[in-house]
Each structure stands twice: as structure tokens, then as C-alpha cells.
Amino acid sequence: MDFFEAQDHARRLTGRLVGLLLLAVVALIAVASVVVTLALVLLDGQPGGDSPARALDPRLLGGVAVAVILVVVVGSLGRHLQLRAGGAVVAEALGGRPLNLETRDDNERRLLNVVEEMAIASGMPVPSVYLLEDPAINAFAAGHDPHDAAIGVTRGAIETLDRDELQGVIAHEFSHILHGDMRLNLRLVALLHGILVIGLIGHMLLRGAALGGRRRSRRGNGRVAVLGLGAALMVVGYAGTLCGRLIKAAVSRQREFLADASAVQYTRNPDGIGGALKKLAAHSAGSRLAAANAEEFSHLYFGRGVRAMSRLTSTHPPLEQRIRRILPHWDGSLPAPTSRPVTPPGSASTPEAPTGTALAGAALAGAVVASVGRPDAGDLARARQRLAELDVRLIEAAHEPFAARALVYGILMGADPESRERQRLALTSQALPEVLVELDRLAEPLARLAPGHRLPLIELALPVLRQLSAAQFAGFRACLDRLMAIETRPGARQWALHRLAVQGIEGERRARRDRHLADLGGPLSRLLSTLAMAGLANEAEARDAVEQAAATLGIDLDFVPEPPPAADLDWAMERLVRLVQAERASLLAAMTRCVEHDGRIEPEEAELLCAVAWTLGCPLPDPGRLASRPGPRHDGGHRQ
Incomplete structure (x- = not known):
């Protein structure tokens, strides 16, 4: 499925x-x-x-x-x-507290690393993370959609499980998010x-x-x-x-x-979640939560969480059945209760990321669509590698309220010096002084940011930005809109990241999904033309890409060569989010055809495609893994 x-x-x-x-x-x-x-x-x-x-x-x-x-x-x-x-309401109702993103506790730091890796690997927002001071081994994911999701984990889980086992548990919870179980x-x-x-x-x-x-x-x-x-x-x-x-x-x-099966699929490591379930079975405190209203949310938990009157009312299968489905050759033995060796943050036994496999045309589009909501061990390895490549100052900034705002401003500011100067001047009159200090401090690592690393940094910053008060967010939003308004040459990727940052904090606007592709010719023409022109300097090739996308969709589209203002793209997206779920795979395939028309998906193009798919509710792992490694471009340079 x-x-x-x-x-x-x-x-x-x-x-x-x-x-x-x-x-x-x-x-x-x-x-x-x-x-x-x-x-x-x-x-x-x-x-x-x-x-x-x-x-x-x-x-x-x-x-x-x-x-x-x-x-x-x-x-x-x-x-x-x-x-x-x-999800924050559920987590707090169960006694959870938001995990300090700047924590120095090894167990808490390891949990944050695992959640962030899983989110980046699956192409979805980094959820808020809550810690329940409970000795039981348990976890849950709650929320209406990925934008307001929260993951809660008990103290017993992070102190008892090793990194692979914890990753299996978190992958299990991400499955609930990706499969729509939370709502x-x-x-x-x-x-x-x-x-x-x-x-x-x-x-x-x-x-x-x-x-x-x-x-x-x-x-x-x-x-x-x-x-x-x-x-x-x-x-x-x-x-x-x-x-x-x-x-x-x-x-x-x-x-x-x-969810258990999906956790194995995501990590390619059955011993991870299998080991977690075995430790849960052997754990003295089990999975039973002490919260007074734990019963109300019993169907959300990784483990049973509450005592069931009978198997008929139990929200979870017996642990033995779950373990045997994951580890068919399990001999029934359980580990002795021992202290878990601390695994250094960022390390894991997942194999290195495999290199990309060259695909083209319809095959690549089909592979991209098939990867939605289905990260694998290679995606996790790539996410871990990407995080390791980021300057530590940028990662630390993503976890601090003032610095996170400065980080997003710096990412979304224009590429040419003239635009950046005008934008910096505008921020001087609108942004908080503390944010401006952080913006100057981050200027050097931001200038050295590698292609494809802007999206992960915004994703890392979202949990702390969601904690802004209404007044703080209003000021932050005003600054973001001002940056876009005075940009000399706003590119498609800049617009997509701007929209992602705003939507990632505000949450998804729940519109009725009652429109069909045949009803959305205008918005489709605008979006697909923009995607094609973002990756191709040659207008004739971009036009051909849109025509192929139109053939994929089976509808007539108009090619729009002029660079669109952000307002036009927002108009298109506000209509496309109403597309029925059954036709979203076709839209994603058409978007991919526009981006990879020249035979490859480069890091900047992958970032654009992921950002647009993200705002359409289609969490997309890095599509660059399915294309050949980037080579020299036709236009001799990078386009936004």
C-alpha cells in the first residue's frame, strides 16, 4: 500500500x-x-x-x-x-514536557537526533518532541496532520533502549503520522x-x-x-x-x-524494533503509564500503556505476536534487564547511503511517487550524513528561538548582493535587535551552505519556531513577507522555502479536497511552468517539459515563460491543495517530469520539488537518490 x-x-x-x-x-x-x-x-x-x-x-x-x-x-x-x-495537547495531558532543544543530556540529545533524522529522511516536518518522566517503555505520536504532530517518549524508553531500538520505535511512530492514523x-x-x-x-x-x-x-x-x-x-x-x-x-x-512492518521497511533493521519490543516485554515497569487519563489515549501508544479488561478491549496485539511477526526465528528468550550503553549522539549502525541509481523520464517520476511516505535505510543514512555536514553553529541556531529566526531570514534572503543589502536594511527596522545580532553571527556559515542544505535547516528550526507567541510570530511573518517583497529576483526555490516555513509554523489549512486535475488547468500551468523554468535555462526545453507533464496528466496546459510573482504561485497552490487525494500521485509525477527533464535532479531541484510536495501534503524523501549524480549544467551555473 x-x-x-x-x-x-x-x-x-x-x-x-x-x-x-x-x-x-x-x-x-x-x-x-x-x-x-x-x-x-x-x-x-x-x-x-x-x-x-x-x-x-x-x-x-x-x-x-x-x-x-x-x-x-x-x-x-x-x-x-x-x-x-x-499533538501538543495530548502530550501535555499525559504529563509530557517539551524537550529542551539545547539539552546537554546524552539520552535526550540522542532522542532529538533520531527524530530529526527520521523527519528529514521522510521529507516531513520535524515534529515537536515531548518527554514523559515515566519509567515505562512507551511512546506515541499525536496530532491532526504532520504540521501539528508531536512525538512523546518516556524516560524509561530513552534510558533503556539503544540507538537502533529507539530508532525502530520512532520509525513506528512516524508510520502512524505518514499513514494518517493520528487524525x-x-x-x-x-x-x-x-x-x-x-x-x-x-x-x-x-x-x-x-x-x-x-x-x-x-x-x-x-x-x-x-x-x-x-x-x-x-x-x-x-x-x-x-x-x-x-x-x-x-x-x-x-x-x-x-506500523511495526513500516518501521522495518523504513530502517531495514528488524533487530531495532524487534529488540525494543523484547526489552519492553522484559522491562520491570512494562509499558503502563502513570498518567491519570492514560486510558483515554490508549490506542496512541507504542506499547499497551494501560491494563485491558480482556484481549477484546486491548488496543495492542500481544507482544509475542508482534515480535514473531518481525523476528520469525525468535526463540522466545528475553534480554536481562541491564543498563543501556550510551551511544554517542549521531552514531548508528545503519549502513552508508547508497549512491543514486540513474533513472529517466516516466521511470524516475514513478519511482519518486512510490517513495512518498516510504523512507528507507538509505534515506536515513543520507539524512544523518547531511546533518553531519552542516556547520554545528547552524544546527545550534535552529534550536534557539532568536537564532532560529535569524537562520530562516538568512536562508531566504536573495543570492545577489544588492538584494541582500536591501533586505538587511529592511530587517534593521523590523526585526528584533537580538535576532539581528544572530543574523550577523551566522553570515559566514550561511555563505558556505552547500546546495540542498537549506530545506533541512528550516525543518530543524520549525519546532522552536512553533513555540513563538502570537505576537512574536506576527513579527516574524511580517519580516518574511518583507524579504520576499523587496527581493530583486525571487526564485522558485526561495518562494517554496518561504511558503514551507510559514505553513510549517501555522499548520496546514484544511481545505476540502473536492477538485480534480481537469478543474485546475490554470494553477497547474503556472506551477509546472515555474518548476520547468527553475531547472532549465532553455525556454524551448522548459516548454517541452510542460508538454510532457500535460501528457502525463492527460489535460491541456499552457506554458507560462515569465517569472511569476510569489502572489501568483500562492494563488496556484491555494487551489491545488484542494485536489482530491486519488489524483495527487499524478500531480507529483508531472512535477517530477518538469524538474528532471534534462535527465537528472540536482540538489537545488530536489530541494524545490520536496518543498512544493511538502506543502501539498506529500512528504517526499530526497528524489536526488533516484537520479544520476549531478554533472555540469547546460547553462554553466545555478538557477533558483
Whole structure:
């Protein structure tokens, strides 16, 4: 199953789950309505033997049913709004704290390195990282999409697992991000909370009636009716929650098997995640989390996290099954609980990155599409190598709030001296003095930045930039827009990185995906022409590239040779993000055909393609690995 199929599958699965839960809710509403109506009739206290008949009055039943529906809807909607901010809300609810990006703790530093490598290798934003001070071995990924994702890891995991095992766990969590499981999981949390509210109301009624009975005399059947109503609502609510948990558990177990398999695919190292699972099985604290509300998020965890009443309600398969699927020849032995040797940050046993394999035309486009959301061990090795090649001052800057802003400014400033001088002057009047000091300090390492290294640095800076306050981000955004506005010759790559930086902080604008390629001829013509001209100095070749892309898409496109303003490209992207998921693979193939028309994808072109794919929600590993090594260009120089 490729990335696009997995995303569609997650959406279909969400629909089916919602349907099943709605059926359960309808049944519960029917039962709850009858129970509440009977209680109201008893509370009314009117004499007569027609109480059952009055309880079945359609108008009364209908009114009660509407009230029960409102309770479920309001409960679900309220929880959804609480979780709207993304994975950070879940991490903090479980007692996690944002990991200090400048930490000097070896275990914490190693965790950050592994997460950053995995993000760069998979071509997606670096998620926020949270540490749970819990001795258990566990982890989770939470959020609505990759832009607001958070990964939480326990202290027990980072102190017990070696680097390969920790990388297997993180690869497992990245699979949940890439396959769309996170949004499904949060929707389940909201839906189940709405059902649970019925039981909570019953609990409050039962408690209130019990306390009230001690303070005042009984009044007819009133207290008995309230007690019965409370008890019935508790039974109904918790029965509904049990039904929801059974559905949640059945789906979650299959998603865990998929994530385990994906972790092996990403790392090509079954001993990594297999070893982590074996250590989890042998660990004295297991995977059980101490957080008070751990049960609510049980389907998010790497390990079970909570005690299940039975296998039917367990959100995770038995550890033995998971281990045997990864390590078929496992003899059943478990490691003795021992302290983990500290692995130096940045080191690992993953093999060196293989060299690129020359592909061309449709074959290369197909290979690029197939790689979306499917990083491999070579991508991890390349990401590690790329991070090792970066100046340490730039990496440290990406982890500090003032320096991270300066880093992004420096990356997005124009290539020619005239533009940079004007932009530096503009920043003097808009940017904070502390940021300007950092910009000057980073000028020398930024000037020596190798091709293809700008995108990873922006990705590294995103977690700390997401922590900016609303006022700080407004100032940062104003400076970025000013840099683009006064750029003498803004290039496609500069525009794409600018858009990526803004979207990576603001998050994805969730638009309805209801448009087809045939409806988007204008935006497609603008974007594909820009990609073709960015890599080809010869207009005739660029025109031919767009024509081949149009043939790939099966629609007519116009070639636009003029360099577009950033506003035009933003206009095109705002329409293209509404493209249906099923046709995004075709769009990515057409984009690749435009970029590689001259037979290779150079580092700058790969960076452009990845940045545009990134903002379209298609995390793309480095496509340069699929093309031949760069050679001398036709135009004798570099184009943006």
C-alpha cells in the first residue's frame, strides 16, 4: 500500500468507524430516551396507572431523544475543540514536557537526533518532541496532520533502549503520522468522550440523589426515580463506551501491525524494533503509564500503556505476536534487564547511503511517487550524513528561538548582493535587535551552505519556531513577507522555502479536497511552468517539459515563460491543495517530469520539488537518490 492509498484507506476507515459508532449511539439514545422518559413520568408523581403509556408518548420520547443527542454531540464537539491544537495537547495531558532543544543530556540529545533524522529522511516536518518522566517503555505520536504532530517518549524508553531500538520505535511512530492514523485516533477520542458523557451524567445524578437523601426526607418516588435514572444512564453510558472501545481496539491492533512492518521497511533493521519490543516485554515497569487519563489515549501508544479488561478491549496485539511477526526465528528468550550503553549522539549502525541509481523520464517520476511516505535505510543514512555536514553553529541556531529566526531570514534572503543589502536594511527596522545580532553571527556559515542544505535547516528550526507567541510570530511573518517583497529576483526555490516555513509554523489549512486535475488547468500551468523554468535555462526545453507533464496528466496546459510573482504561485497552490487525494500521485509525477527533464535532479531541484510536495501534503524523501549524480549544467551555473 503506497502513501496515497494509505491516506485514502485511513479516510475510509474513519468513515466506517464513525458509522459503527453512530449505530451504537443510536441504540444507546433509544435506550436512554426510554429510561429518561420513564424517570420523568415517575418524577411527575401524577396518580394513575397509565404511566407506561405516558412514558411512550412520541412527543416526550422525541424531546428526550433530542436532548440525549445534544449531550453526545456537545460532549464530542467540546473534546474535539480541546484537541484542536494538535499533538501538543495530548502530550501535555499525559504529563509530557517539551524537550529542551539545547539539552546537554546524552539520552535526550540522542532522542532529538533520531527524530530529526527520521523527519528529514521522510521529507516531513520535524515534529515537536515531548518527554514523559515515566519509567515505562512507551511512546506515541499525536496530532491532526504532520504540521501539528508531536512525538512523546518516556524516560524509561530513552534510558533503556539503544540507538537502533529507539530508532525502530520512532520509525513506528512516524508510520502512524505518514499513514494518517493520528487524525483517526483523535477523532476516536472525541467520539468516545461524547458517549462517555452520558455515563458521567448518570454518575452525577446517582451521587446527587444519594447525598440528597441524607439531607432531606423522601418525597414519594422522586428520589427512587432519580437513583434509577442515574444508575440506568451510567449503565447505558458505560455500555456505549465499552462498545466504542471494542471497535477502537479492533482497528488499533491492525494499525499496530502495520506500523511495526513500516518501521522495518523504513530502517531495514528488524533487530531495532524487534529488540525494543523484547526489552519492553522484559522491562520491570512494562509499558503502563502513570498518567491519570492514560486510558483515554490508549490506542496512541507504542506499547499497551494501560491494563485491558480482556484481549477484546486491548488496543495492542500481544507482544509475542508482534515480535514473531518481525523476528520469525525468535526463540522466545528475553534480554536481562541491564543498563543501556550510551551511544554517542549521531552514531548508528545503519549502513552508508547508497549512491543514486540513474533513472529517466516516466521511470524516475514513478519511482519518486512510490517513495512518498516510504523512507528507507538509505534515506536515513543520507539524512544523518547531511546533518553531519552542516556547520554545528547552524544546527545550534535552529534550536534557539532568536537564532532560529535569524537562520530562516538568512536562508531566504536573495543570492545577489544588492538584494541582500536591501533586505538587511529592511530587517534593521523590523526585526528584533537580538535576532539581528544572530543574523550577523551566522553570515559566514550561511555563505558556505552547500546546495540542498537549506530545506533541512528550516525543518530543524520549525519546532522552536512553533513555540513563538502570537505576537512574536506576527513579527516574524511580517519580516518574511518583507524579504520576499523587496527581493530583486525571487526564485522558485526561495518562494517554496518561504511558503514551507510559514505553513510549517501555522499548520496546514484544511481545505476540502473536492477538485480534480481537469478543474485546475490554470494553477497547474503556472506551477509546472515555474518548476520547468527553475531547472532549465532553455525556454524551448522548459516548454517541452510542460508538454510532457500535460501528457502525463492527460489535460491541456499552457506554458507560462515569465517569472511569476510569489502572489501568483500562492494563488496556484491555494487551489491545488484542494485536489482530491486519488489524483495527487499524478500531480507529483508531472512535477517530477518538469524538474528532471534534462535527465537528472540536482540538489537545488530536489530541494524545490520536496518543498512544493511538502506543502501539498506529500512528504517526499530526497528524489536526488533516484537520479544520476549531478554533472555540469547546460547553462554553466545555478538557477533558483
